Amino acid sequence: MSDWGADWTKAAFAPNANPSFADLLKNTEPTAMPHAQTPPGPAPQLPQATTILALTFADGVVMAGDRRATEGYQIADRYIVKVFSADFYSAVAIAGAAGPAIDMVRLFQTELEHYEKVEGEVLSLEGKANKLAQMIKQNFPMAMQGLVVVPLFAGFDVRRAAGRIFRYDAVGGRYEDSSYHATGSGGKDARSALRTSWFKGMPKDRAINAAVEALTVASEEDVATGGPDLARGIFPIVATVTAQGYEEISDDSLRPVVAQVIEKIVHTGEGTPT
Amino acid sequence: MSPMPYYVSPEQLMKDRADYARKGIARGKSILAIECAAGIIFVAENPSSTLHKVSELYDRVAFCAVGKYNEFENLRIAGVRLADMRGYVYGREDVTAKAIANAYAQALGTIFTQEMKPYEVELLVANLGEDHSTDELYHVLYDGSVSDEQGFVAMGGQAEALANTLAQQYEATMNFDDALKAGAQALAAADPSRPLGTQNLEVAVLDRARPRRAFRRLDDADVARVLGG
Numbered sequence: 001m002s003d004w005g006a007d008w009t010k011a012a013f014a015p016n017a018n019p020s021f022a023d024l025l026k027n028t029e030p031t032a033m034p035h036a037q038t039p040p041g042p043a044p045q046l047p048q049a050t051t052i053l054a055l056t057f058a059d060g061v062v063m064a065g066d067r068r069a070t071e072g073y074q075i076a077d078r079y080i081v082k083v084f085s086a087d088f089y090s091a092v093a094i095a096g097a098a099g100p101a102i103d104m105v106r107l108f109q110t111e112l113e114h115y116e117k118v119e120g121e122v123l124s125l126e127g128k129a130n131k132l133a134q135m136i137k138q139n140f141p142m143a144m145q146g147l148v149v150v151p152l153f154a155g156f157d158v159r160r161a162a163g164r165i166f167r168y169d170a171v172g173g174r175y176e177d178s179s180y181h182a183t184g185s186g187g188k189d190a191r192s193a194l195r196t197s198w199f200k201g202m203p204k205d206r207a208i209n210a211a212v213e214a215l216t217v218a219s220e221e222d223v224a225t226g227g228p229d230l231a232r233g234i235f236p237i238v239a240t241v242t243a244q245g246y247e248e249i250s251d252d253s254l255r256p257v258v259a260q261v262i263e264k265i266v267h268t269g270e271g272t273p274t
Numbered sequence: 275m276s277p278m279p280y281y282v283s284p285e286q287l288m289k290d291r292a293d294y295a296r297k298g299i300a301r302g303k304s305i306l307a308i309e310c311a312a313g314i315i316f317v318a319e320n321p322s323s324t325l326h327k328v329s330e331l332y333d334r335v336a337f338c339a340v341g342k343y344n345e346f347e348n349l350r351i352a353g354v355r356l357a358d359m360r361g362y363v364y365g366r367e368d369v370t371a372k373a374i375a376n377a378y379a380q381a382l383g384t385i386f387t388q389e390m391k392p393y394e395v396e397l398l399v400a401n402l403g404e405d406h407s408t409d410e411l412y413h414v415l416y417d418g419s420v421s422d423e424q425g426f427v428a429m430g431g432q433a434e435a436l437a438n439t440l441a442q443q444y445e446a447t448m449n450f451d452d453a454l455k456a457g458a459q460a461l462a463a464a465d466p467s468r469p470l471g472t473q474n475l476e477v478a479v480l481d482r483a484r485p486r487r488a489f490r491r492l493d494d495a496d497v498a499r500v501l502g503g
Contacts, residue, residue, distance in 0.1 A: 012355040013381055015348060021358055032363050110362050117330055117354045 021114035022107060022135065034103035035139050043145040047076035049101060051218045051225040052083065052093035053182035053190050054154040054165045055198055057207035060242035061154040061163035063091045064211040066186070066219060067234050068226025069098050078226060083237040085246035087112045090128055090155030091239055095184030097147040104135055104149055111135075125157040129166040129174060137172030150183055156241045163241065186218030186225035193217040204240065208249060211238055213261045220265065228258040291392045295416035298394025302340045304430030304464065306440065306457045307398050309409045312450035313482040314400050317457035320476035323494075328478040330489035332357040332369045334402040336480050340430035341395035341416075349378060349397060371401030375412035375420055383418025392416050396429045402480040402488050406446045432464040439463050450479070451500050458501055472497045 011028040018024070026033055052065040065082035068075060076098075084105050086092045092108060094101035111131060116122050123131070132153050139149050153166040165177040180198045182190035193214040202210070212228070215236045219227030228235050235258060238249040305318035305327055316328040316338050327346075328338040331353045339346035353374050361369045378397060386392045393416055401410040411423040426444055428436035439460040448456070454477065462470040477492040484490065492500075 008356060008359055009377055009380065012352040012359070012377070013348070021355075021362070024355055024359065025362065029359065029363055106362070110358055114354065114358045117358075118351055120324075120326065120329075 019115045019118040021111045024114075025107070034100055034107055034135075035142050041145075043097075043142070043147045045072055046147070047071050047080075047098040048224070049080060049082050049094050049096060049098040049184065051182065051184040051186035051190055051215060051222065052095050052152050053180065053187070053194065053211060053214055054091075054093065054152050054177075055180035055194060055207055055210060056163040056165060056178065057240075058201045058203055059163070060156045060240060061091070061165060062204075062207045062211050062238065062240050063093050063152070063154050064215055064236050064238040065093050065184075066215050066226045066236050068224065070185075070224045075226075078229075078232075078234060081237055083239050083248075084109070085239070085241075086128065086153070086155070087116070087122070088245045089122070089158060089241060090125065090153065091241050091246055092132070092154075093152045094149065095151070095187070096149045097142075100139065100142060100147055101149040101151065104139065104151070108132055108135060124159065125155045125164055128155065129153055129164075129176075132166075133168060133172045133174040135172075136168050136170075140171055143170045152181060152183055154241060156243060156245075158243075161243070182214060182218070184225075186215075186222035189218040189221040189225075190214040208238055208240075208254075209257055209261070212236060212254065212257050213264075216258075216261050216265060228254075228262065230255075230258065230262070288387075291386060292417060295386075295392040295394050299341045299396050299416065299429075300431045302342075302394075302430050304428065304432045304436055304461060305338050305340050305398075306426060306428050306436060306460060307338060307400055307411060308426040308440070308444070308448075308453045308457055309406045309411070309424070309446060310448040310450065310453035311406060311446075311482075312453070312479070313488065314402055314409055314411075314480040315450065315453045315457060316400075316476075316478045317454060317461060318476040319461050319470065319474055321474050323473075323476075326478075327476055328491075329354075330487065331371075331374060331399070332361060333366060333486050334480060334488050335369065335371045335374065336400045336402075336478070336489050337397065338400070338429075339395050339397035342393070345393045346395040346397060349381070349393075349395065352381070353378070353399070371399045371410050371412055375399040375414055378414045379418045379420045381418075382414060382416060386417040398427055398429060400480060402482060405482075428460075435464045436460050454497070454500050458497075472501060 047069040054063040069077035069080040083093045148170045157164050167175050167181045180194045197210040219225040235251045235254045240247050303319040308315045318327045320327050331337045357369045397414050399412045403409045413421045413423050443456045472494045477497050480488045481490050
């Protein structure tokens with residue numbers, strides 16, 4: 001590692017106009033890339049991040065994820081965070097191999113900030129979604145070994161003044177959802193729940209409620225999804241992205257929502273997909 | 275037979291280069307960086323609202339420069355690259371103004387002695403501290419010499435006049451509005467022959483009240499609100 005030595009300085013002062021941080025990193029410090037080396041053979045068993053979801057509402061999007069990571073039949077982490085702000089107007093959530101996915105998020109965040117600083121302008125939401133697709137594509141060799149990273153990207157499109165959701169497949173294919181999407185091990189169950197609760201232009205409190213309910217339903221059906229834990233105070237991460245930017249909902253605000261959702265599921269059987 | 279090359283003494287060569295760089299910088303418009311209670315405020319005379327003299331390098335580090343735009347723009351991008359590289363490979367708090375200023379000093383020193391012409395730029399790397407006593411201002415000259423300044427720094431054609439005017443009003447405990455007013459007044463007083471409206475001022479701040487990315491630009495309306503009040 002050369003740090004501020006010749007390599008970094010040479011790359012920094014090179015007279016090219018590429019505003020991509022990932023390209024800069026690849027050329028100067030390739031070992032720091034999230035998918036630097038892919039030795040042959042099957043990948044070791046690693047923590048897997050599970051259920052994440054996003055849905056649009058009147059003012060933007062809600063993004064949420066449970067707090068569990070699993071390693072085979074073991075619980076690897078009870079407090080993992082899978083929802084991150086990508087920049088002021090967008091959020092990214094991760095499912096799949098947790099370590100490489102979190103690395104990819106960190107590179108993606110730096111990429112967006114780097115572009116913004118170098119160019120003096122923020123990328124369009126479309127541009128950000130495409131950039132993330134390229135990063136997933138570069139992860140393809142690792143995906144082939146089982147280290148699949150499938151993020152969900154959502155944000156507030158300033159030009160359209162609306163929330164938009166993008167999902168990806170393991171090879172970087174990009175698909176836009178105008179309503180909602182959920183992925184990860186409990187994604188199917190979460191989608192079933194959202195199918196009945198989502199409606200166009202729903203208000204913020206209903207959207208947050210729907211997100212918590214969908215994750216809770218998924219945790220009832222899928223062992224790899226962690227449900228809210230009132231005793232330990234473990235709540236899902238729920239964030240909104242609107243014209244006011246990215247905002248995480250505090251645990252204190254989520255507590256009554258969670259209590260209400262659990263009450264509904266336990267006592268009435270409503271909200272379960274069966 | 276080819277003619278004999280002229281001999282120029284190293285002293286003369288360096289002096290000529292320094293004079294050349296200084297003349298280029300003196301032609302440019304001026305800028306002030308002022309430490310105060312609210313943060314570090316940058317006030318520049320700049321008729322363009324898109325070609326900036328002040329920019330964000332990292333969470334609590336900003337860059338400002340005077341002189342030839344294409345030259346300091348290259349340096350600015352280099353600073354962003356170095357900062358982001360270090361922040362990604364190590365951690366966000368490991369990005370320091372001192373390290374970036376040193377990289378600039380090395381680069382400018384090399385250019386000054388080895389290139390055909392020196393860069394006609396003078397720049398400042400500012401690091402926002404917990405309060406004004408821990409703020410850092412690194413002033414880097416065209417030949418790569420660095421100085422660590424305190425309180426405020428004036429750069430550009432009228433640097434000396436600006437520094438003298440501002441020194442009479444400056445206090446480290448100034449609030450944001452007072453510091454901005456003092457800066458704008460000093461810029462206006464440096465050359466009373468031309469009017470200096472808000473549209474000719476570029477103002478930005480490393481704001482102590484902001485959580486992570488402390489850098490913020492003020493638009494004309496924000497500036498007018500402070501200066502008019």
